[in-house]
Structure formats: structure tokens, C-alpha cells
Amino acid sequence: MIEFEDVGLRYGDGPEILKDLSFRIDPGSFHFLTGPSGAGKTSLLRLLLLSLKPTRGRISMFGEDVMRLNQDRLLQMRRHIGIVFQEFRLLDHLTTFENVALPLRVLGQNEADYRDNVRELLNWVGLGDRIDAHPPLLSGGEKQRAAIARAVIGRPDILLADEPTGNVDPELSERLVHLFAELNRMGTTIIIATHELHLLKKFRLPQMLLDQGKLTFND
């Protein structure tokens, strides 16, 4: 479902950050993406999110060459991809409920149709009692769970998460990975960028390792 062929990436005329990436990621798989700071994890996630184009090579997703997509098709495809940003990117003037419901509102759905789903998901991530709170009143872990709920509410085929457990204690970060695993069991393809050794040890998922521009798999 995701295929990279000899992909390279550089920003402007800087050095090549990602070199000769060739790999396939099967639907329904679950990987950790690791590598030292500056190795290019966020850049690789941005390529997968279709918010950045490679400098060379070919990327295909859902069977289509992403370089050939027009803007409409690109936006359509992105609706099938959920992302949890490292810095959450919740909107402070909206409540937790409204933040999580936003992707559905953008699709033109009516609140009456999605209200129960959003509430159910918020209960599931343990935010049932924070539904009407605004992000500035949430703890780091609560914001993180709200960002995760927003990323999955549209039932994405692919879920990308950039250090989604970076700001919570080890116990909560393990709970969050269990939550991702639950989604994965329902069929979502997942890639989580993380540095956290305790997670890598505990979950023993296949790993994508980025180092000096090269990507290796450790299945």
C-alpha cells in the first residue's frame, strides 16, 4: 500500500537528508520509526503524509504515484491518513469535543451524525470527563490523547504519529501504544516515530531505523 523507490530528500540546496529509500509497507502493519535526533524521522513522516515531495525517486500510496496527483486527489488521499503531531496542534479556542470532531466537520458531516462517535472515542481514550474543556486546561497527557483521538476519528487507513508519547510518563506512554495496537487490530496501518527505548523493548514491533540518511528494517 505504501511503496518507496530510490527516494531522496533534500531541503533547498542543503545536503541530502534521506537517501535511496526503497521499501514497502503492507496494509495492516505496525512499525516503530527510530533513529537519532536529526536523522529525518519527521521528514519521512511528512513524505508519508504527502505534505512534502521527494527530491528524487518515486512514492506510491494506495496504488497511485503521488507525484502525479492533482491537488484535489492529494487532499482526498490525505483524508485517509491520520497524523498525531509532536506538538499536538490542538486549537485552543475549541473544546476537546470540537477539536476531535474537526476532521468530520471539515468533511461536511453534521454534528447530530457524529456526536455519539466522538463521545464514544473520547471515553475510550479516557477523556470522557474533559469533553467540554479547552486545550489550555488539559494536562500534557490529556492533550496527547485528544490529538490521538482527532487523528483517528475519521478512521484513517494509515496512522502516522511523531513522538506521540514524548510528553507523558512511561506508564501512560505504554497505555497509548496499547491504544494504537487496538486500532491496528481493526486494520489501520501504523507508524510511530519514537526514541523511547522502553517502548521499543516492551512492544517488540518491527522497527524502521533511520541513520545518516539510510533506512533499514529490523523485523
Ligand SMILES: Nc1ncnc2c1ncn2[C@@H]1O[C@H](COP(=O)(O)OP(=O)(O)OP(=O)(O)O)[C@@H](O)[C@H]1O
Ligand atoms: N524545513 C526544513 N528546512 C531545512 N532543513 C530542515 C527542515 N526540516 C528539517 N530539516 C533538517 O533535516 C534534518 C532532519 O530533520 P527531521 O526533523 O526530519 O529529523 P528528526 O529525526 O525528526 O529529528 P528529531 O528526533 O530531533 O525530531 C535535520 O538536519 C534538520 O535540520
Ligand SMILES: [Mg+2]
Ligand atoms: Mg522529529
